[in-house]
Amino acid sequence: MILRSGAGTAGPDESLLFTNHLFTGSVMPQVQLHVRLLEMSQHPVALIYAACRQCYSARFAGDLFDENEQNPQKQAEFIRKVVASGHESPLEHVTFTFAIEGVSRALTHQLVRHRIASFSQQSQRYVKETDFGYVVPPSIEQDEVSRAEFVRTMEMIQSSYHALLEAFKEKGKVGEQANQDVRFVLPQAAETKIVVTMNTRELIHFFHQRCCRRAQWEIKRLAEEMLKICRDKLPEVFADVAAKCDALGYCPEGENLSCGRRPLKEQALEKRVKGQT
Numbered sequence: 001m002i003l004r005s006g007a008g009t010a011g012p013d014e015s016l017l018f019t020n021h022l023f024t025g026s027v028m029p030q031v032q033l034h035v036r037l038l039e040m041s042q043h044p045v046a047l048i049y050a051a052c053r054q055c056y057s058a059r060f061a062g063d064l065f066d067e068n069e070q071n072p073q074k075q076a077e078f079i080r081k082v083v084a085s086g087h088e089s090p091l092e093h094v095t096f097t098f099a100i101e102g103v104s105r106a107l108t109h110q111l112v113r114h115r116i117a118s119f120s121q122q123s124q125r126y127v128k129e130t131d132f133g134y135v136v137p138p139s140i141e142q143d144e145v146s147r148a149e150f151v152r153t154m155e156m157i158q159s160s161y162h163a164l165l166e167a168f169k170e171k172g173k174v175g176e177q178a179n180q181d182v183r184f185v186l187p188q189a190a191e192t193k194i195v196v197t198m199n200t201r202e203l204i205h206f207f208h209q210r211c212c213r214r215a216q217w218e219i220k221r222l223a224e225e226m227l228k229i230c231r232d233k234l235p236e237v238f239a240d241v242a243a244k245c246d247a248l249g250y251c252p253e254g255e256n257l258s259c260g261r262r263p264l265k266e267q268a269l270e271k272r273v274k275g276q277t
């Protein structure tokens, strides 16, 4: 859940949902995770097909690309086989760009660890965070006492943020000159917005890691939303993509970390040796 600090004084925003604010009794706006596909490669199937066939064909990829018009079914079948075979570099030519909002800085700190991606994130330097929104983890949301404590902390941070901005203002520092230092008091829960571009190969890797039950709940939720969009737009690649254990047929996380949904690697191997799979 995402709430906005100081919502009592914030102007109305019809794009936000409203919920009761347990701590002060005032009305707080609540926003949800929102993922929107901004752009993707225009002819993804033809592109992957042409790139892949170029590796083995004497023909020109430009002509192979045009075969899409004549036989889209053939291309779709071909790239399903390519994905299944693990010949993944042709997948790099197709990209997806997502706009993401309603997520915490804790989430984006994890997201930007994915290096084969491009990011443009809302700045806490150029954008003043006087009424910052924040994400409340479900475990805290569900417990009234914890939630009240959490909201109180957000309010305190907001109050400090305001006080520090004022102090900077008195010294003649405003805008980014103030924001860049005052942001140091903001929490990891603070809401952020980010644009992400990933190619198809990296997306598969991202989904393998972040749709896993071991992944942190917020980034898992984001990954699941992105995967839904990818499956809808490019089922030839994403129809069977899920957490890595589904691709591998076993859990590589080890005994202590495995959720138990799949056998451990050793167990899967043992089964195979005994001819059970």
Ligand SMILES: Cc1cc2nc3c(=O)[nH]c(=O)nc-3n(C[C@H](O)[C@H](O)[C@H](O)COP(=O)(O)OP(=O)(O)OC[C@H]3O[C@@H](n4cnc5c(N)ncnc54)[C@H](O)[C@@H]3O)c2cc1C
Pocket (backbone or CB within 6 Å): 113, 114, 115, 116, 202, 205, 209, 210, 214, 215, 216
């Ligand atoms: C459940 C979970 C827990 C985690 N816990 C922690 C943690 O406690 N601390 C922490 O720091 N991180 C943690 N991470 C983050 C993790 O270590 C990775 O940084 C992150 O998931 C990005 O994955 P990646 O490096 O495989 O992939 P990406 O950066 O998305 O790159 C994709 C692939 O490209 C290749 N690649 C990219 N860059 C290089 C390179 N420089 N050299 C060689 N190959 C490269 C690799 O094959 C890599 O898998 C966690 C991740 C998960 C899913």
